[in-house]
Amino acid sequence: MSDVQEASNQLLDVNLCENQMSIQVTESDPRSESEHLQVTIGATVPTGFEQTAADEVREKLGSSCKISKDRGKIYFDISVDSLAQVHCLRSVDNLFVVVQEFKDYQFKETKEEVLKDFEDLAGKLPWSDPLKIWKINTSFKKKKTKRRKINPNLSKQKIDNGRGDTTVEKDVKEFTNSVSDSQTLDYYENPAVKEEVSTLIGDDLTSCKDETEENSKEEADPEVLKFRVTCNRAGEKHCFSSNEAARDFGGAVQDYFKWKADMTNFDVEVLLNIHDNEIVVGIALTEESLHRRNITHFGPTTLRSTLAYGMLRLCAPQPTDIIVDPMCGTGAIPIEGATEWSNCYHIAGDNNPLAVNRAANNISSLLTKIQVKEGKLSLGLPIDTIQWDICNLPLRTGSVDIIVTDMPFGKRMGSKKRNWNLYPACLREMSRVCRPGTGRAILLTQDKKCFAKALSGMGHLWRKVHTVWVNIGGLHAAVYLLKRTSQSFVHPSEQDGGRCPW
Ligand SMILES: C[S@@+](CC[C@H](N)C(=O)[O-])C[C@H]1O[C@@H](n2cnc3c(N)ncnc32)[C@H](O)[C@@H]1O
Numbered sequence: 001m002s003d004v005q006e007a008s009n010q011l012l013d014v015n016l017c018e019n020q021m022s023i024q025v026t027e028s029d030p031r032s033e034s035e036h037l038q039v040t041i042g043a044t045v046p047t048g049f050e051q052t053a054a055d056e057v058r059e060k061l062g063s064s065c066k067i068s069k070d071r072g073k074i075y076f077d078i079s080v081d082s083l084a085q086v087h088c089l090r091s092v093d094n095l096f097v098v099v100q101e102f103k104d105y106q107f108k109e110t111k112e113e114v115l116k117d118f119e120d121l122a123g124k125l126p127w128s129d130p131l132k133i134w135k136i137n138t139s140f141k142k143k144k145t146k147r148r149k150i151n152p153n154l155s156k157q158k159i160d161n162g163r164g165d166t167t168v169e170k171d172v173k174e175f176t177n178s179v180s181d182s183q184t185l186d187y188y189e190n191p192a193v194k195e196e197v198s199t200l201i202g203d204d205l206t207s208c209k210d211e212t213e214e215n216s217k218e219e220a221d222p223e224v225l226k227f228r229v230t231c232n233r234a235g236e237k238h239c240f241s242s243n244e245a246a247r248d249f250g251g252a253v254q255d256y257f258k259w260k261a262d263m264t265n266f267d268v269e270v271l272l273n274i275h276d277n278e279i280v281v282g283i284a285l286t287e288e289s290l291h292r293r294n295i296t297h298f299g300p301t302t303l304r305s306t307l308a309y310g311m312l313r314l315c316a317p318q319p320t321d322i323i324v325d326p327m328c329g330t331g332a333i334p335i336e337g338a339t340e341w342s343n344c345y346h347i348a349g350d351n352n353p354l355a356v357n358r359a360a361n362n363i364s365s366l367l368t369k370i371q372v373k374e375g376k377l378s379l380g381l382p383i384d385t386i387q388w389d390i391c392n393l394p395l396r397t398g399s400v401d402i403i404v405t406d407m408p409f410g411k412r413m414g415s416k417k418r419n420w421n422l423y424p425a426c427l428r429e430m431s432r433v434c435r436p437g438t439g440r441a442i443l444l445t446q447d448k449k450c451f452a453k454a455l456s457g458m459g460h461l462w463r464k465v466h467t468v469w470v471n472i473g474g475l476h477a478a479v480y481l482l483k484r485t486s487q488s489f490v491h492p493s494e495q496d497g498g499r500c501p502w
Pocket residue numbers: 299301302303304326327328329330331332333349350351352355388389390391406407408409413414
């Protein structure tokens with residue numbers, strides 16, 4: 001029996017109390033009922049890579065995709081039997097099923113009126129099919145880890161984006177990884193736009209209650225679903241805060257379904273996404289971002305696997321290509337490459353022994369995970385790690401098809417001053433190892449000025465064909481796609497009449 005069928009069967013047990021009228025899935029055949037279910041899925045993706053994600057959806061699910069005005073989001077329609085495949089997409093961070101979209105929501109004049117409308121909205125939304133999808137989806141989600149009770153005073157936190165200016169309000173989440181992981185992930189998780197995020201329904205409704213009392217109630221009444229509402233708001237012209245919207249909409253959702261509000265240990269997360277006058281109400285299908293799939297040993301600037309996928313996809317790897325990340329850090333890019341493009345050979349190098357060690361540990365953890373999942377000895381991944389200096393690579397001239405790397409920005413890693421020497425040296429050595437005529441490089445950097453200067457001196461070796469603007473933890477960065485020109489590399493020693501050591 002497939003996962004979907006199995007999950008569909010579980011619908012027999014569902015009795016989601018939708019006000020007084022339960023969804024009577026117990027009375028009809030759930031399989032036949034859900035077989036034809038069509039829903040719209042929303043996905044958050046790394047900003048700048050919306051088109052790449054849309055291409056992946058089209059290729060793997062055969063669905064056309066709508067790219068939202070709200071940067072970093074895409075929407076696509078699926079039938080229920082594609083739900084498992086949706087979780088296998090490599091470019092999406094978080095998934096949700098759309099309950100309803102309002103493209104041009106008319107906000108009333110006063111805050112009181114707007115909030116009253118949000119309250120009224122809860123009872124008018126078409127919840128039934130999205131909730132069926134949510135139920136089926138529970139079998140695909142990772143095992144739930146009980147979240148720490150959060151101090152309500154800390155539930156909204158100002159996050160420094162690395163430049164010292166604070167741009168984002170975000171709810172505090174507990175990460176299942178180590179403390180240093182959460183620091184690292186904060187750096188990469190700030191949204192692209194100035195956005196307010198509040199998950200306050202739990203604060204208001206449950207924070208005063210004693211946890212023991214809650215637990216005993218949970219045991220006594222296991223049928224009642226626990227939920228929270230998260231409001232993401234972006235836009236200048238709103239007369240209400242995300243906090244107020246989450247509170248009032250959440251209160252109405254609670255009255256409507258008779259669910260129990262719980263900010264930390266919830267079953268259902270209702271999303272209220274507001275971007276200017278566009279509103280999307282959804283139900284979350286992922287508990288934590290899918291970008292954490294590969295990495296167990298984090299470094300100071302670990303890249304999201306979803307962004308790594310987007311970068312790799314931009315250079316269209318072909319079978320047998322040699323793909324190198326010469327500044328691999330924890331190995332996020334080559335590990336993603338080895339799992340998704342296993343017919344290519346991936347090399348991960350870094351000059352920092354700690355980074356090389358982390359990359360090796362990540363590969364080893366992933367192999368163990370694959371072995372456990374498949375119940376047999378894994379044949380390994382087509383990837384190797386090595387300690388090296390990018391300015392002096394132990395690789396033959398013209399032997400590499402693709403270079404994909406995330407260069408030191410000069411903020412958390414290296415320094416802007418050092419980049420003035422490093423970037424030209426990098427580009428020169430990359431042009432030596434990269435195959436003339438067909439080789440390409442995908443390079444991510446925030447130090448655009450230094451990069452532009454370094455590239456300007458190498459126009460005979462590299463041609464810039466495309467730039468994707470991305471937001472990395474609030475930093476405005478660029479991903480450059482360079483093509484290696486057909487001009488042969490001439491080593492400086494050869495120019496002087498000497499012999500090239502390679
Ligand atoms: C921005 S980080 C890469 C992060 C990586 N993408 C990850 O997911 O962890 C840049 C990396 O470049 C490495 N690096 C700096 N100078 C280098 C050099 N001369 N040769 C090789 N690696 C270097 C640093 O050690 C660092 O790990």
